[in-house]
Amino acid sequence: MxxxxxxxxxxxxxxxxxxxxxxxxxxxxxxxxxxxxxxxxxxxxxxxxxxxxxxxxxxxxxxxxxxxxxxxxxxxxxxxxFCLGDTGAMFGHTPAPLSAMLAETARTGLTAMLPSAKTVAVGERLAQMFGLPFWQLATTASDANRFVIRWARAITGRSKVLVFDGCYHGTVDDTLVDLVNGKTTARDSLLGQVYDLTQHSVSVPFNDIAAVRQALAQGDVALVLTEPALTNCGMVLPQPGFLEELAAACRQHGTLLALDETHTLSTAWGGYTRAWGLNPDFLVAGKAIAGGVPCAVYGFTAEIARGMRAAKQAAAPGHSGIGTTLSGSQLAMQALAVTLEQVITxxxxxxxxxxxxxxxxxxxxxxxxxxxxxxxxxxxxxxxxxxxxxxxxxxxxxxxxxxxxxxxxxxxxxxxxxxxxxxxxxxxxxxxxxxxxxxxxxxxxxxxxxxxxxx
Ligand SMILES: Cc1ncc(COP(=O)(O)O)c(C=O)c1O
Incomplete structure (x- = not known):
């Protein structure tokens, strides 16, 4: 049978x-x-x-x-x-403080391409919660990850992104690769994918520090992007010491490290990063971070902020390829403020x-x-x-x-x-x-x- x-x-x-x-x-x-x-x-x-x-x-x-x-x-x-919008409603559907805010913001303006009155408070709260001093907003976690990859490439001047087999970071082409028979390959489920993803992406097994070190030793990896624990292929927890060794390997090889906390925010207040005292260069959180209002955030260190400014200054004026019109809207900022202060407690x-x-x-x-x-x-x-x-x-x-x-x-x-x-x-x-x-x-x-x- x-x-x-x-x-x-x-x-x-x-x-x-x-x-x-x-x-x-x-x-x-x-x-x-x-x-x-x-x-x-x-x-x-x-x-x-x-x-x-x-x-x-x-x-x-x-x-x-x-x-x-x-x-x-x-x-x-x-x-x-127990699905909770596949994490978008991790802190409950329509928490009362968010409902009240939505009614008020509908009256006072949704989007104006201007920083709004809650910007200062939200920056302080994010810094306090996740321990990173600088922040930017995006509209989805996919976007936030895409932007982090671009910044990392701009700062380091390197092209490659290392992700772990079984990862999911949203609809971000650079991350939609698998490890098949030891080789990085584009996912065969992708639609409309026309350029060779394996040129600039590397996939290695999670919890395999030797494979990480070998990939980083080539000196061409701009960024390692990972969840602290994989949550999109079932759940795979990091082995003791793996994330610390990963951070050390990144530092040794001049590669930046981004932790995507979009799902692992479930771990504790401040996410897995705070609970385990990790020190990434970037941290991403989306989905539930503004209570279900479309919004994502990415934080970074002062050193990364200096690198961003230098990269922007060195580039020609014009489109950076980073950001979208509704990112950081009044609606997103108000939703973040009320969610961070009164809901994600x-x-x-x-x-x-x-x-x-x-x-x-x-x-x-x-x-x-x-x-x-x-x-x-x-x-x-x-x-x-x-x-x-x-x-x-x-x-x-x-x-x-x-x-x-x-x-x-x-x-x-x-x-x-x-x-x-x-x-x-x-x-x-x-x-x-x-x-x-x-x-x-x-x-x-x-x-x-x-x-x-x-x-
Ligand atoms: C870890 C992680 N990051 C990013 C994303 C992308 O989120 P969104 O679809 O809201 O852009 C997901 C989606 O499931 C995710 O699981």
Missing amino acids: NTIAASSISAQRVKQVWQREIARFNDLHPESLRQHRLASQHFLYGVPLHWMQDWPSPSPLFLKEAQGSRVSCVDGLEYDD PAAYEHAIGVANGLAQGLEEMIHSHGLPWSVTRLGARLELQFCTCAPVTAAQAAAAENAELTATLHLGLLNRGTLLTPFHNMMLAGPATGHGQVARLLANMAEMLTELGA
């Missing part, structure tokens, strides 16, 4: 449960299905962003409302939301991490009692259920533990029972509004699904 990851779950059983859950979804969601059909007349795949078709259900839920840690759909059903983390502790413990007990060869990996309020006994050390190990059919079936079954997980792998995120009751429901729904699957 074809079984999954050496567990007692058969592929045949997964298929049967999948069919049942599809039928159940169709019974429960006539209005989402109807709106999806209608939307298909004017939106590609019937959705405004084509990834929204990646949900495991026959149509995505069409949202009615999202509040705190709950969402409801147009069929009048409610869900405990140490107390919010204390609650969210406490809830995530309970969830991790409950999942681990369930895995143990069913004798499943699975594990739970944690980064503060964010956790990942992986179909392997030990936490993976590289993206290749994380990928080997994936099972798309089982993941989709679990997700659809949970959705049909009122628990929403992010459609990509098995990430679960607790926020400041997530309750212990929601965790208890997730665990009960998961237990029911395991019984269905014969685990």
Whole structure:
């Protein structure tokens, strides 16, 4: 019998449960299905962003409302939301201080291409939170990463970017490479990619300091861009000392280091960087940093700021290729101010991490009692259920533990029972509004699904 990851779950059983859950979804969601059909007349795949078709259900839920840690759909059903907008709503949907600010900013102006009254306070708060003195704004984390890469190339005069196998930093061409049989290659899923990404990008395995050193020794790498822990290929935590050795190797070879904290902000107030006392040249945070209002930030050291000024001065006047019109708008600045002051607080983390502790413990007990060869990996309020006994050390190990059919079936079954997980792998995120009751429901729904699957 074809079984999954050496567990007692058969592929045949997964298929049967999948069919049942599809039928159940169709019974429960006539209005989402109807709106999806209608939307298909004017939106590609019937959705405004084509990834929204990646949900495991026959149509995505069409949202009615999202509040705190709950969402409801147009069929009048409610869900405990552990996806939280795939991190965009990590600190809860529409926190009250943000709602009040939005009403006020709608009255006082959204964008004027001018710094606004909150600029000074936001700069101080970002510096205090992340320990870097200088900041710039972008509209998305993808943009922030793109801009950091450009600055790093401009400062160092080098062309290459080193990223880790399994990384995701947004729609940034330079980072969309994989490591295949030891060679950097462009991802074969890319659309419209015409130039050779391997000319200026290098991919090496995460947690492999020898491979990093070897790549940096060529002397042509401008920037290493990484999440402190990989969160987009399942979850891969850094081995003890790896990030410190990475920083030392960068310093030794004149390469700059950027930490993308867009997801790892879940670790603690000030992100993984503050929690572990790291000293990157750049730090990027997007998605939830302004409470879900489109905004991202990138911070840098005084030395980098000097390098930026020198590069700008040395260049001809005109377009820098860095920045977009709505970056740093009054709307983004107000949203950042209120979110940093009143939403992303140490107390919010204390609650969210406490809830995530309970969830991790409950999942681990369930895995143990069913004798499943699975594990739970944690980064503060964010956790990942992986179909392997030990936490993976590289993206290749994380990928080997994936099972798309089982993941989709679990997700659809949970959705049909009122628990929403992010459609990509098995990430679960607790926020400041997530309750212990929601965790208890997730665990009960998961237990029911395991019984269905014969685990
Ligand atoms: C670590 C990381 N950085 C950057 C991004 C890009 O964010 P956005 O799609 O908001 O530009 C993502 C998106 O998932 C991400 O996971």
